[in-house]
Amino acid sequence: MKKLFLLAVVGMLLxxxxxxxxxxxxxxxxxxxxxxxxxxxxxxxxxxxxxxxLLHNHGTEDDALIGASSDVAASVEIHLSKMNADGTxxxxxxESVALPADGEVELKPGSYHVMFVGLTKDLNVGDEIxxxxxxxxxxxxxxxxxxxxxADMGGSGMDGHNTMP
Ligand SMILES: [Cu+2]
Numbered sequence: 328m329k330k331l332f333l334l335a336v337v338g339m340l341l342x343x344x345x346x347x348x349x350x351x352x353x354x355x356x357x358x359x360x361x362x363x364x365x366x367x368x369x370x371x372x373x374x375x376x377x378x379x380x381l382l383h384n385h386g387t388e389d390d391a392l393i394g395a396s397s398d399v400a401a402s403v404e405i406h407l408s409k410m411n412a413d414g415t416x417x418x419x420x421x422e423s424v425a426l427p428a429d430g431e432v433e434l435k436p437g438s439y440h441v442m443f444v445g446l447t448k449d450l451n452v453g454d455e456i457x458x459x460x461x462x463x464x465x466x467x468x469x470x471x472x473x474x475x476x477x478a479d480m481g482g483s484g485m486d487g488h489n490t491m492p
Pocket of ligand 1: 418440441442
């Protein structure tokens, strides 16, 4: 009479990605930046995609995300999505994202994100991609990021990632 609901278990596993602490001996406190809850949006080769995450600066001094790199795209940029008065969404390239001491910043649809421009391959749901984050003080953090369906993650596609160059 027992029934197993394996699909539910698989779903929970996909949502459990977390971790990747970087220590930085050269910085004053050396506690680094930690990334949580990271995921990337499914998209097609030659198109664009984006990665989202929660960044936690465990240090006692301000830091900043100043760049990112990955082999899945020709270029990787930091963007901020902003809603214009006429209701259109605009993406503004950012030099950096400030990470206040002992604070958290969420990269999410409609806000800050890591943008992949010129995908070198399809990003299918269930794939994993490698992304390295560069910080002003903390050491680089390399993440293995699961590719998700944005519709399942509360992202409606409003960033325009499927249409903008
Ligand atoms: Cu963007």
